[in-house]
Amino acid sequence: MDSITLLQPQKIIFGSGSLKKLVEDRNIEKSQRILFLVAPPLLGVVKSVVEELTANSKKVYLAEYKFLGEPTFSQFNTLLEENKSLNPDCIVGVGGGSVLDCAKLLAALLKNDQKLEDVVGIGFLKERVLNLICIPTTSGTGSEVSPNAILLNEASQAKSGIISPYLVPDACYLDPALTISLPPKLTAETGIDALSHCIEAYTNKFAHPTVDVYALKGIELIAANIEKAYLNGNDIQARSALLLGSMYGGLCLGPVNTSAVHALSYGLGGKFHVPHGLSNAILMPEVLRYNLSASPKRHAEVARALGITIKGTDEAISLAGIEKIEAISRVCNIPLRLTEIGVNEVVIPELADIAMKVTRLLKNNPREVTRTDAINIYKKLL
DSSP states (O other): OOOOOOOOOSEEEESTTGGGGGGGOHHHHTOSEEEEEEOGGGHHHHHHHHHHHHHTTOEEEEEEOOOOSSOBHHHHHHHHHHHGGGOOSEEEEEESHHHHHHHHHHHHHTTOSOOGGGSOEESOOOOOOSEEEEEESSSSOOGGGOSEEEEEETTTTEEEEEEOGGGSOSEEEEOGGGGTTSOHHHHHHHHHHHHHHHHHHHTSTTOOHHHHHHHHHHHHHHHHHHHHHHHOTTOHHHHHHHHHHHHHHHHHHTTTOOOHHHHHHHHHHHHHOOOHHHHHHHHHHHHHHHHGGGOHHHHHHHHHHTTOOOOSOHHHHHHHHHHHHHHHHHHTTOOOSGGGGTOOGGGHHHHHHHHHTOHHHHTTSSSOOOHHHHHHHHHHTO
């Protein structure tokens, strides 16, 4: 059995209403100057917490996260400069994955002589001296428990990952009630993103028993509840299951990570600004079909976690699982073809070139993906 390192927050609090417990957090108690990075629609959500902290003689600052889509290098650097003078000793991120990623990087770089460009990649970040708390309001990235932060590199038109143990938050609060207001479209797309984390971790070349349990449970929870949450956003049980499944997916990202689905999605996000979850939803079935021959047993186990009960060969069960993913997309009105989102054959070679540069993920794929293979996968989705 290969060695593995598991990274996760010291404190994970899950349950409806758990946001109210934030004021008691030890990271808050030992901090005097607290900076909240919050998406504007959620400012009302943190109002009572901010008022209570202020009443407890804490200095609280609110930084609004106003970027549309995934944040770029230049946008993050602007955010960094705008908040340096506040000199906080604790960062609290409240929002979706992009908000949490920026909060994590703020905590790492506000009192650090390293620049953003210095820390891109795996293990280049030297330290983080600020306390860090993450509170997700979507069930997608799992950023609240992972060592990853992803930004869009304008120069390469692709996403760049910053991966470091210092990006793992000290604490995270998973309150399903905060996800109730998420629109159906975002519920579906972020849910599929979380599902892809779990599936790619389980079918990964470096899959490991310590992570398999998270991956399989995440697949089971998400597959059984994503349609319910999409059709009825007020279903707190479905929302709770999705948020927990998303967290499990985030716990897979540090030790194992994703593979070709995410690598091939990078160009769609960078060049066409397609939402990350939507890119993964379109690509995942075809990439799984491509990978199936490399590990039929693992893909069949994924299918069973998705709810497939038929008997037969591993290949037949696996293909039924892939069809189940496509069926979920149909129910949730997620496009299945690249042409439906404005991507045509002309740009496919460029998308393949961008994907080939994402070697940190492609090396994890159970089957080698060449440039020609990537082009063929994209073409099958036209």
